[in-house]
Amino acid sequence: GAVVSQHPSRVICKSGTSVKIECRSLDFQATTMFWYRQFPKQSLMLMATSNEGSKATYEQGVEKDKFLINHASLTLSTLTVTSAHPEDSSFYICRGAGSSYNEQFFGPGTRLTVL
Amino acid sequence: GQQLNQSPQSMFIQEGEDVSMNCTSSSIFNTWLWYKQDPGEGPVLLIALYKAGELTSNGRLTAQFGITRKDSFLNISASIPSDVGIYFCAGSGGDYKLSFGAGTTVTVRA
Numbered sequence: 246g247a248v249v250s251q252h253p254s255r256v257i258c259k260s261g262t263s264v265k266i267e268c269r270s271l272d273f274q275a276t277t278m279f280w281y282r283q284f285p286k287q288s289l290m291l292m293a294t295s296n297e298g299s300k301a302t303y304e305q306g307v308e309k310d311k312f313l314i315n316h317a318s319l320t321l322s323t324l325t326v327t328s329a330h331p332e333d334s335s336f337y338i339c340r341g342a343g344s345s346y347n348e349q350f351f352g353p354g355t356r357l358t359v360l
Numbered sequence: 361g362q363q364l365n366q367s368p369q370s371m372f373i374q375e376g377e378d379v380s381m382n383c384t385s386s387s388i389f390n391t392w393l394w395y396k397q398d399p400g401e402g403p404v405l406l407i408a409l410y411k412a413g414e415l416t417s418n419g420r421l422t423a424q425f426g427i428t429r430k431d432s433f434l435n436i437s438a439s440i441p442s443d444v445g446i447y448f449c450a451g452s453g454g455d456y457k458l459s460f461g462a463g464t465t466v467t468v469r470a
Contacts, residue, residue: 249402277456288363288448288460289403338402342456346391346410349456351402 248272249341251352258329259360266324266355268339273348274319275341280312283336283354295322329359366449366461372469373439381447381464382433389451392425392432393458397446406447407434436466444468 252267268278277296281289293314295301301314313325322341326333336356342349366383373379383392391410395403407418409425409432416423422435432451436443446465450458 251402279457286465288462291457294457336400340402340458346393346408346452346456347405349405351395351404354400354402356400 249275249339249350249352251339251355253355254353255356255358257358257360260330261328263325263327264329264357266326266337266339266357268322268324268341268352270320270341270343270350273341273343273350275322275343276319277342278314278316278322279340279342280314280322280324281338281340283338285336289338292324326357329357331359333357334359364449364451364459364461366464368464369462370465370467372467373436373443374469375440377439378435378437379439379443379466380433380435381449382431383449383451383461384431385451385459386430387451387453388429389459390429390454391452392423393450393452394421394423394432394434395448395450397448397463399445403448439466441468 248271250269280292283289292307293301293303295314295316297319303309316322338354339352364383364385393408394406397403407423412429414425420437446463448463449461
């Protein structure tokens with residue numbers, strides 16, 4: 246069945262470095278990709294929405310220059326956390342949406358730890 | 361997105377019990393969804409509801425879309441150990457953008 250993969254699943258980096266997270270839709274075309282951040286024991290908070298070939302729309306309070314989103318194709322979206330700091334440590338999850346609510350899937354998440 | 365009010369925040373289950381959780385919102389939604397998230401993984405869709413009043417089952421899970429379109433509940437019947445996890449409700453206005461509840465953590469009672 247259709248799934249969404251994320252890579253890497255875990256990443257540890259030093260403060261000030263940039264980290265790229267890839268999200269790929271398999272067996273379906275993700276017209277829209279949503280990126281979420283989830284802190285421990287909390288719900289998912291939407292960071293941004295991107296449509297293939299367009300600029301991402303960011304939620305209030307999310308810095309677009311810090312969290313760079315690229316949605317170059319219907320099967321790949323990337324989130325780059327630039328100049329990461331310890332407070333950026335979180336669980337980042339993408340969700341690809343196709344043509345119906347039954348064709349939308351979350352990725353397995355990426356655990357980012359910034360030292 | 362807007363937070364939904366989900367309750368209870370946590371619950372303990374004993375194998376074989378029926379459990380229930382619900383979500384309310386001050387806004388109307390066109391679609392309600394229920395997800396389960398296991399530790400360290402992304403949420404998995406359990407049930408999607410598209411019409412007010414709709415009652416839908418998926419195995420031992422049953423969910424209903426409230427008549428007012430501002431609430432939904434999820435029932436788990438005859439719970440088993442693998443039902444533990446965090447359950448999230450989510451509402452959508454129709455653009456695939458979701459607003460999530462805070463989650464209900466289900467744990468096995470010792």
